Amino acid sequence: MQTSLVDRHAVERLLLLAGALRAGLIDALASGEGSSTDQVAGLAGTDPRATGIVLEALVADQLVERVSGGSVEALYRLTPLARAHLVDEGSKLERFRILHQVSKMRGWLELPEVIRTGRAAERSGVKRDLRTMVSAMGERDAAILDEIVECCFAYAGPIRTMLDVGGAVGHVARRFSRKGVRTSLLDRPEVLPVAQEFLGPEAGDIEMIGGDLTAGLPGGLFDLVYFGNVLHIYSPETNARVVREAFEITATGGTIAIQDYVSDRSPIAPMFAVNMLRSTDEGGVWSEAEHRRWLSEAGFVDATVVDLDCNRTQLVLARRPAGL
Ligand SMILES: C[S@@+](CC[C@H](N)C(=O)[O-])C[C@H]1O[C@@H](n2cnc3c(N)ncnc32)[C@H](O)[C@@H]1O
The missing domain is CATH 3.40.50.150 (Vaccinia Virus protein VP39)
Known part of the structure; x- marks a missing residue:
């Protein structure tokens, strides 16, 4: 079996989830019991082609499921796993922790410059998202x-x-x-x-x-x-x-x-x-x-x-x- 230093899938899943949350796709899905790509895109105000691609990636990661509704068009809804971690109040909720993790990544991407200068990335223009950070603490x-x-x-x-x-x-x-x-x-x-x-x-x-x-x-x-x-x-x-x-x-x-x-x-x-x-x-x-x-x-x-x-x-x- 091939071993890797980094779980690249975990990194991409994190970024996919944060992107879907920030773009409003998760909340658009949460509001229905089965929505087409166009309905999700309409609710979130997003591009239908991009929305479709992201929905299929979420299906592959078992966070979204297709509902068989007799329609030719696929209908999508959140899986119970995704609801528990991204939407519903409860001990599993990690919506803000995911968003905070990605906010932090902005600073981590500046690490070469931080190492070179010894100065924090925020000083070089990466803004802090205080609301997301403190809300993430609330999900401890x-x-x-x-x-x-x-x-x-x-x-x-x-x-x-x-x-x-x-x-x-x-x-x-x-x-x-x-x-x-x-x-x-x-x-x-x-x-x-x-x-x-x-x-x-x-x-x-x-x-x-x-x-x-x-x-x-x-x-x-x-x-x-x-x-x-x-x-x-x-x-x-x-x-x-x-x-x-x-x-x-x-x-x-x-x-x-x-x-x-x-x-x-x-x-x-x-x-x-x-x-x-x-x-x-x-x-x-x-x-x-x-x-x-x-x-x-x-x-x-x-x-x-x-x-x-x-x-x-x-x-x-x-x-x-x-x-x-
Ligand atoms: C990492 S969070 C920790 C939250 C909480 N104490 C916990 O352990 O889960 C740090 C908190 O300290 C607050 N904080 C940092 N510097 C502060 C300062 N100079 N004055 C007041 N609050 C500050 C931040 O706004 C943030 O809410």
Whole structure:
């Protein structure tokens, strides 16, 4: 059997799906129980010949099926597999994750220039799609989120209040809120409307704070200050400062939790570092010693690192000493 370094079919399938989603073909198919090429193209406003070619490729990949309707013209609809992954709310939905993966590819295509200059691709004109990125975060695997929440409670004990720093659409904050924790979320102001939309009626349960976490953290005292996949965007110097500021808003005896790719513990950290190289000026993956140093210099004690079972990243936990 011939072996290959790269699953080229997987790459093409990703691009095909993102193209069909962005062009509106998937939603056009989802709205009917069997539509002709012309009907799909009419609904999506796309070219019929191109639409037909893409529909046949989706059939070959078992994402679309032909419906036998006695008509000479083929009628198409989404397979249950495609509906579960691309349309229907539920644990399998990965619509935004697919779109985000392809958005990232724009930066990855600039990698030769990024390597040559050492500058992020976004600086050289590749625009970020913030809405897609934060919505993709909202599709994170429930098992990972459950594991994170469980580890935080196991370490911290009772948590009455928490701040989710860089909380995106509130997918983590919501899990704490559902457990009766009074929850606040900080993210960039332009992310908050996306979070409101994502959370629906539950948005009212979470205090939404717009701001720049590198310019300052909100006031207050929280039993848990949580950073999920945020500190890899910034330099060790910035992170040391942010962690010091986090100490000031952690209640005495309270907990700081950092979920991220710890460079010397996560097998996927080196590849993730390239992702940060192409997308940020100073981000990267940081070692266990660096995390421990930021925490101890800020005043936190009892630091511990948990290797998460569900996604090969880590949860770093530490405590503000009681009475300090
Ligand atoms: C990779 S997402 C992580 C989302 C979530 N915490 C999680 O772990 O699933 C990073 C989030 O941090 C936010 N963020 C990054 N830099 C920020 C800044 N300087 N101020 C506020 N939010 C920021 C982004 O908008 C985004 O929602």
